[in-house]
Each structure stands twice: as structure tokens, then as C-alpha cells.
Amino acid sequence: MAIPRARLVSVIGAGNASGPPWQWAHVVGRLLALQGYGVVCGGLGGVMEAAAMGCAQAGGLSVGILPGSDPDQANPWCRVVIPSGLGQARNVLVVQTGLGVIAISGGGGTLSEIGHALKLGRPVVGxxxxxxxxxxxxxxxxxxxxxxxDRLHP
Amino acid sequence: MAIPRARLVSVIGAGNASGPPWQWAHVVGRLLALQGYGVVCGGLGGVMEAAAMGCAQAGGLSVGILPGSDPDQANPWCRVVIPSGLGQARNVLVVQTGLGVIAISGGGGTLSEIGHALKLGRPVVGxxxxxxxxxxxxxxxxxxxxxxxDRLHP
Amino acid sequence: MAIPRARLVSVIGAGNASGPPWQWAHVVGRLLALQGYGVVCGGLGGVMEAAAMGCAQAGGLSVGILPGSDPDQANPWCRVVIPSGLGQARNVLVVQTGLGVIAISGGGGTLSEIGHALKLGRPVVGxxxxxxxxxxxxxxxxxxxxxxxDRLHP
Amino acid sequence: MAIPRARLVSVIGAGNASGPPWQWAHVVGRLLALQGYGVVCGGLGGVMEAAAMGCAQAGGLSVGILPGSDPDQANPWCRVVIPSGLGQARNVLVVQTGLGVIAISGGGGTLSEIGHALKLGRPVVGxxxxxxxxxxxxxxxxxxxxxxxDRLHP
Structure with a gap:
């Protein structure tokens, strides 16, 4: 009778992250998978790729929602790729698809996603x-x- | 080294389908899963639900991209739910996320998706x-x- | 006490139209302007440009909703340019912004717009x-x- | 030979603003119109309505891009209404349609728009x-x- 729905957490951040933020995102993705969560991200590099990789390597479901329409732009760790073609408007979908948001480093795009999360009432941790x-x-x-x-299960 | 990406086929059609179209969609979803494909649909009822059900019951990955922002509107057979909040604009995403499209019955929304598929160069079968x-x-x-x-692997 | 809202008609069709369809679109734009309507189109060439031109030359308000994010891609006859960045998803906006739709020639993109119009209950004339x-x-x-x-004012 | 394109400035902020922020938005809309600019906003109340009103009353062109699909939700001071039906994803369009952004008060939605503006390279003043x-x-x-x-014409 129906199937278990994937519980996804949005992991957002700089597309060109390296060093500590990259490592943090990788650990975040892995820990989420180990706790039974999947990761939804923007599908590109940096924090997005690290989180998807950490999640996928630990057996979790990784979803990438791309700004462009070419699925080949996705990082290789997204099991499900949504090539939205929506440009920056895809940021709303990344946030809306998760139960909550973890934001790691990031610039204007990440800021827009935090704003959308606050507007939508999604919990955010930075x-x-x-x-x-x-x-x-x-x-x-x-x-x-x-x-x-903790904020998802108060 | 990377993970296998889900190969999805878009199944589109009437949200209030019953009878033969519903049965066709269910069989289509099952056959796709048995051939190693997942299904992406609009996440609601009728053809969308039947295709997701047939796919999920046969062990395939089912993805639903909803027009609204409430994930609870999704049928219970979508493992991954994208509550897009985009209204009818989500139709493009349903088509763009699949490698090709199977259209079963349907009205104006389905027609818009067939149009998007033709524009995007996705093969469509009716x-x-x-x-x-x-x-x-x-x-x-x-x-x-x-x-x-056949059209995906010529 | 408020200002008169622009009454817009969506004119859709082939982006590479020439010859009769181009002429038809130009006349349609002009006639709409002379009747007190503005034109909303996809902002690019062919039917879109001809309709915007006919409208603007007759003193009507022309609006172009582009698929891309660069306003310079708009034809020079759109007074208001919305560089949506949404790709093909902008088709819904073109249809939704008009009171009704006139479709002139066209391929898959136009078909998607006709489908959206039927779904949204907008009258369409071909x-x-x-x-x-x-x-x-x-x-x-x-x-x-x-x-x-006639269909707008039955 | 072509027509002058409307030069629009995005005015964003709280949909329930009153008091000083409402007054500021009204003055901003008026001053922009007097300098030859139009206003693009989110089409609803508060800062959006005040800016559109100030602009329209001074003879400027006011554009409202609504989150919903019902044009009647627009405030009465928008001459051009785009009922996007995109939900919060319309925020990107509001920012992208302007040459620059003035942000007045506001919550999460406004924050998302500031983020989009920074990402897109649009100048923002708060x-x-x-x-x-x-x-x-x-x-x-x-x-x-x-x-x-000053930032638009350095």
C-alpha cells in the first residue's frame, strides 16, 4: 500500500567551494544518509557535489535540480537529475523539495535560497x-x- | 566512481483518467520499471498515479513533479516528490526530466506537454x-x- | 482612483515566420491596438516581432516575455520586456498574461502554448x-x- | 524605427508594510517616474502597492508580476499585470526585469530577491x-x- 516517500534535506552553498566548506558538505551528506535522509541540491559543483557525493556514498538518495536544461551539467553523484531550464528560479524548487535546509558558505544564490526558506517556513541551519x-x-x-x-522533529 | 543515474521516462495524461487509460498507464509504468527505467510524472491522480504505481510496484523509481507547493498533494506512489509551486509551468519540467514521453489520453495540459516535448526534441509516443x-x-x-x-536507442 | 489596466492579447507563433504568417501577425497586432488592446508575446522574432511591431506602430502597448535572461534578445518593438530566464516555461506566462490567444503558424512551442491556453480556459483562435x-x-x-x-465579449 | 523600451526599476519589500516604509515606497515610486523610470514590483500590497501607486500617479509605467495566476489579485496601480502562477519563483522575474533594485523593509521574500539581485549582478540599495x-x-x-x-549610470 503505497511506498515510502524519500525524506530529503536541501543542502545549499557555493558552487565553487573547496577546502573546509567542501569537506563539511561531504560530511553533512554522509550523516544525512546514515540517518535515513536523502539530499536535494542544485546539481552542480562545490557544496552541491560534495553533499550529493557524501550522501550517495553512504547509500542515500541524491537529487539534483539544475538551473539549465542539459542533464549532463549535473555532478556525477546525483541519482535523480531534474534539468529544470528555469535558471535561478530553480532555487525555490531546491528549497521547497527539502524538509529543511543546511546552508554551507555561499554567495547571492545561497542567500536567495535562505530567503525562500524563511518565507516558506522551512527550518534553516547555517x-x-x-x-x-x-x-x-x-x-x-x-x-x-x-x-x-532537532528542528524537523521537535 | 559516481553512481548510476536514474533513467526516467515521462508518462503524461489525464489527471482524472479511469478505465482503459488508467490500466494502460499502470502497465506502462510496470513495463518501464521491468526494463530498468523509472517514471517521472506530474505527481497527481489518474494517469500520473497509475504510472507511478505500476512503476513502484515493479521496483522502479517514481518521481512526481507537482504544480503546487504542498507535497501532500502527491499520489502515494511517488518516491521522490518535487513540490514545484510553479503551476502549469511545471509541465516543462516533467517533460524535460524524461528521456522520452508516453502520452496517454489527456486534455490541454497533456497537449502542452506534447508541445514542449516536440520543441525540446524529446521522442513522444501516444x-x-x-x-x-x-x-x-x-x-x-x-x-x-x-x-x-526504440526511439531512445535507435 | 487606480489606473486603467492594460488589456493584453497573447499573439503566439513561429519565431522564424516570414511571408504571409509574418504579415498576418503584423495586421493582427495593428488591429488589436486600434481596438484598444495591447499585445503580449514571447519577445523574439517572427510572429512575435511582427505582432509587437504592428501593435506598437499603431500606438498599442507591447509586452515581450523572453525565455532567456538577456533583455537585449528582445525584438525592438516590445515596450516592456520581461527577461524571464525560465526557458520554455515562459510559454505559460505568455498565455496567462493575455485575455485570449491568437496563434499564427508555429511549431512545438506554439503547440505547448495552445495546450496551456486550453487548460487555463483562455479562448484561442488559430x-x-x-x-x-x-x-x-x-x-x-x-x-x-x-x-x-467576440469570444472575449460574448 | 523601434520604440523606446521602458526602463524599469524593481521596488521590493514587505507586502504588509504601513507607516514609514509604505511612505518611503510611495516616494520612491514617484521619484523614479519623475526621472523617467517605471517600476516593476510583485504586484501585491504594502511596499509593492505604494511604489506602483507613486509611480502611476506621477505618470510612470508600473508593472506587477504576481505569484498567483489570478490577475485580480494585483493592486490597482499596476498598468501591466503578469499573473505568473509561479509562486515564489516569480521573485526572480521581479528582480531580473529591473535595471536595479530598491529594497524597503521586507522579510524572507525580500531577502530572496536581494540574493537573486546579488547573484545576477543587479545593483541593490536598501x-x-x-x-x-x-x-x-x-x-x-x-x-x-x-x-x-548613480549605480546605474556610473
């Missing part, structure tokens, strides 16, 4: 990203996942 | 749907799947 | 375009405008 | 809104318009 009211800052990837799951 | 140049008509669900897979 | 139930065919641009305005 | 790097804060509506126009 990790080295924009400092904003309503966005608690985690000390590391483990705490980020913990804080977010 | 089953009791709009008769249009460029859309070969199948005699039944088995032939619809066969015709579409 | 002129050398897809022959479809629910889409009356006009014998020329004058009749197309007449048929559409 | 007035009693989110304090963010890259968003200079004006002391009042006159300075907001002046700062923005």
Missing part, C-alpha cells in the same frame, strides 16, 4: 554562511545535521 | 491521446513502451 | 496553425481578431 | 531592510533613488 536572524549557526557539520533534525 | 504529426500512436501499452524505447 | 478541437480557424487576420474579441 | 554586505543603506527615499541611479 555553517560558515550568511549570518542572519532565524538562521542558527552550527560549529561543524555534525552539529549542523543535529540542529536541523 | 496512446489514445491527441493525434498529432510527430507523435506515433501505439495500439496498446506494450507497443507504446516498445516504440518509445 | 490562423494557419495546428488544427485542433477547441481552436476555431480564422480565414485571415481581420477575422482572427474579430473571432477572438 | 532602505530599512536587511543589512547585508553589497547593499548600501540609504537614509531616506530620495537618497535611495539617488544612490541607485
Amino acid at each position: 555553517l560558515g554562511t550568511w549570518e542572519l536572524p532565524g538562521v542558527p549557526e552550527a560549529a561543524g557539520p555534525e552539529e549542523a545535521v543535529e540542529l536541523l533534525l | 496512446l489514445g491521446t491527441w493525434e498529432l504529426p510527430g507523435v506515433p500512436e501505439a495500439a496498446g501499452p506494450e507497443e507504446a513502451v516498445e516504440l518509445l524505447l | 490562423l494557419g496553425t495546428w488544427e485542433l478541437p477547441g481552436v476555431p480557424e480564422a480565414a485571415g487576420p481581420e477575422e482572427a481578431v474579430e473571432l477572438l474579441l | 532602505l530599512g531592510t536587511w543589512e547585508l554586505p553589497g547593499v548600501p543603506e540609504a537614509a531616506g527615499p530620495e537618497e535611495a533613488v539617488e544612490l541607485l541611479l
Whole structure:
């Protein structure tokens, strides 16, 4: 009678992240998968790729929603690719598809996603990203996942 | 080294289908899953639900891209739900996410999706749907799947 | 006490139209402007440009909703340009922004717009375009405008 | 030979604004119109309505891009209404349609628009809104318009 629906968390952040933010995103993706969650991201590189990789390597479901219409632009760790062709408007979909959001580093695009999440009432946790009211800052990837799951299951 | 990407086929059609079109969609979903494909649909009822059900029951991956922003509007057979909030604009995403399209019955929304598919160069096969140049008509669900897979792997 | 809202008609069709369809679109744009309507189109060439030109030359308001994000891609006859960045999803907006639709020639993109119009309940009149139930065919641009305005003001 | 294209400025902010932010938006809309600019906004109430009103009352062109598909939801001061039906994804269009952005008060939706503007490279000036790097804060509506126009014509 019906099938279990994937529970996804949005992981957002800089498309050109490297170093610590990349590592954080990879750990976040892995921890989410180990807790039974999948990851939805923007499908490109940096934080998006690291989170999808960490998730997929730990057996979780990874979904990438691309701004462009070419599925080959997706990183190789997204099991499901939505080539939206919507440009930056796809940011809303990334946020709306997740139960909550973990934001890691990032620029204007990430800021737009945090804004959409606040508007939509999705819980958001930050990790080295924009400092904003309503966005608690985690000390590391483990705490980020913990804080977010606490907010999903209060 | 990377993970296998889901190969999805778009199944589109009337949201209030019953009787033969519903049965056709269910068989199409099952056959696609048995051939290693998943189904992407509009996430609602009728043809969308039947195709997702047939796919999921046969072990395939089912994706629903909803027009609204409430994930609870999705039928219970979609493993991945994208609550797009885009209204009818989500039709483009349903078509763009699949490698090809099987159209079963349907009204204006289905017609818009066939148009988008023709514009995007996605192969389309029809089953009791709009008769249009460029859309070969199948005699039944088995032939619809066969015709579409032939066009995907010429 | 408020301002008069522009009454717009969607004119859709082939982006590479020339010859008669181009002329028809130009006349349609002009006649609409002379009757107090503006034109909303996809902002590019062919039918879109001809309709915007005819409208603007007759003093009407012309609106172009582009698929891309670069406003410079718009034809020079659109007074208001919406660079949507949405790709083909912008087709819904073109149809939804008008009170009704006149379709002139066209391929898959135009077909998608006719489908969206039927789904949304917008009246559609065709002129050398897809022959479809629910889409009356006009014998020329004058009749197309007449048929559409009749359907807007029954 | 072609027609002058409307030069639009995006005015964004709280849909329930009253008091000073409402007054600021009204002055901003008026000053923009007096300088030859039109206003594009989200088409609803609060800052959106005040800016459209100020603009229209001073003879400027006002454009509203609604989240919903019902044009009657627009405030009465928008001359051109785009009922997008895109939900929050319409925020990108509001920002993308303007040459630059003036943000007045506002919550998550406004934050998403500022983020989109920063990503798209549109200049943004703030007035009693989110304090963010890259968003200079004006002391009042006159300075907001002046700062923005300076950034548009350096």
C-alpha cells in the first residue's frame, strides 16, 4: 500500500567551494544518509557535489535540480537529475523539495535560497554562511545535521 | 566512481483518467520499471498515479513533479516528490526530466506537454491521446513502451 | 482612483515566420491596438516581432516575455520586456498574461502554448496553425481578431 | 524605427508594510517616474502597492508580476499585470526585469530577491531592510533613488 516517500534535506552553498566548506558538505551528506535522509541540491559543483557525493556514498538518495536544461551539467553523484531550464528560479524548487535546509558558505544564490526558506517556513541551519536572524549557526557539520533534525522533529 | 543515474521516462495524461487509460498507464509504468527505467510524472491522480504505481510496484523509481507547493498533494506512489509551486509551468519540467514521453489520453495540459516535448526534441509516443504529426500512436501499452524505447536507442 | 489596466492579447507563433504568417501577425497586432488592446508575446522574432511591431506602430502597448535572461534578445518593438530566464516555461506566462490567444503558424512551442491556453480556459483562435478541437480557424487576420474579441465579449 | 523600451526599476519589500516604509515606497515610486523610470514590483500590497501607486500617479509605467495566476489579485496601480502562477519563483522575474533594485523593509521574500539581485549582478540599495554586505543603506527615499541611479549610470 503505497511506498515510502524519500525524506530529503536541501543542502545549499557555493558552487565553487573547496577546502573546509567542501569537506563539511561531504560530511553533512554522509550523516544525512546514515540517518535515513536523502539530499536535494542544485546539481552542480562545490557544496552541491560534495553533499550529493557524501550522501550517495553512504547509500542515500541524491537529487539534483539544475538551473539549465542539459542533464549532463549535473555532478556525477546525483541519482535523480531534474534539468529544470528555469535558471535561478530553480532555487525555490531546491528549497521547497527539502524538509529543511543546511546552508554551507555561499554567495547571492545561497542567500536567495535562505530567503525562500524563511518565507516558506522551512527550518534553516547555517555553517560558515550568511549570518542572519532565524538562521542558527552550527560549529561543524555534525552539529549542523543535529540542529536541523532537532528542528524537523521537535 | 559516481553512481548510476536514474533513467526516467515521462508518462503524461489525464489527471482524472479511469478505465482503459488508467490500466494502460499502470502497465506502462510496470513495463518501464521491468526494463530498468523509472517514471517521472506530474505527481497527481489518474494517469500520473497509475504510472507511478505500476512503476513502484515493479521496483522502479517514481518521481512526481507537482504544480503546487504542498507535497501532500502527491499520489502515494511517488518516491521522490518535487513540490514545484510553479503551476502549469511545471509541465516543462516533467517533460524535460524524461528521456522520452508516453502520452496517454489527456486534455490541454497533456497537449502542452506534447508541445514542449516536440520543441525540446524529446521522442513522444501516444496512446489514445491527441493525434498529432510527430507523435506515433501505439495500439496498446506494450507497443507504446516498445516504440518509445526504440526511439531512445535507435 | 487606480489606473486603467492594460488589456493584453497573447499573439503566439513561429519565431522564424516570414511571408504571409509574418504579415498576418503584423495586421493582427495593428488591429488589436486600434481596438484598444495591447499585445503580449514571447519577445523574439517572427510572429512575435511582427505582432509587437504592428501593435506598437499603431500606438498599442507591447509586452515581450523572453525565455532567456538577456533583455537585449528582445525584438525592438516590445515596450516592456520581461527577461524571464525560465526557458520554455515562459510559454505559460505568455498565455496567462493575455485575455485570449491568437496563434499564427508555429511549431512545438506554439503547440505547448495552445495546450496551456486550453487548460487555463483562455479562448484561442488559430490562423494557419495546428488544427485542433477547441481552436476555431480564422480565414485571415481581420477575422482572427474579430473571432477572438467576440469570444472575449460574448 | 523601434520604440523606446521602458526602463524599469524593481521596488521590493514587505507586502504588509504601513507607516514609514509604505511612505518611503510611495516616494520612491514617484521619484523614479519623475526621472523617467517605471517600476516593476510583485504586484501585491504594502511596499509593492505604494511604489506602483507613486509611480502611476506621477505618470510612470508600473508593472506587477504576481505569484498567483489570478490577475485580480494585483493592486490597482499596476498598468501591466503578469499573473505568473509561479509562486515564489516569480521573485526572480521581479528582480531580473529591473535595471536595479530598491529594497524597503521586507522579510524572507525580500531577502530572496536581494540574493537573486546579488547573484545576477543587479545593483541593490536598501532602505530599512536587511543589512547585508553589497547593499548600501540609504537614509531616506530620495537618497535611495539617488544612490541607485548613480549605480546605474556610473
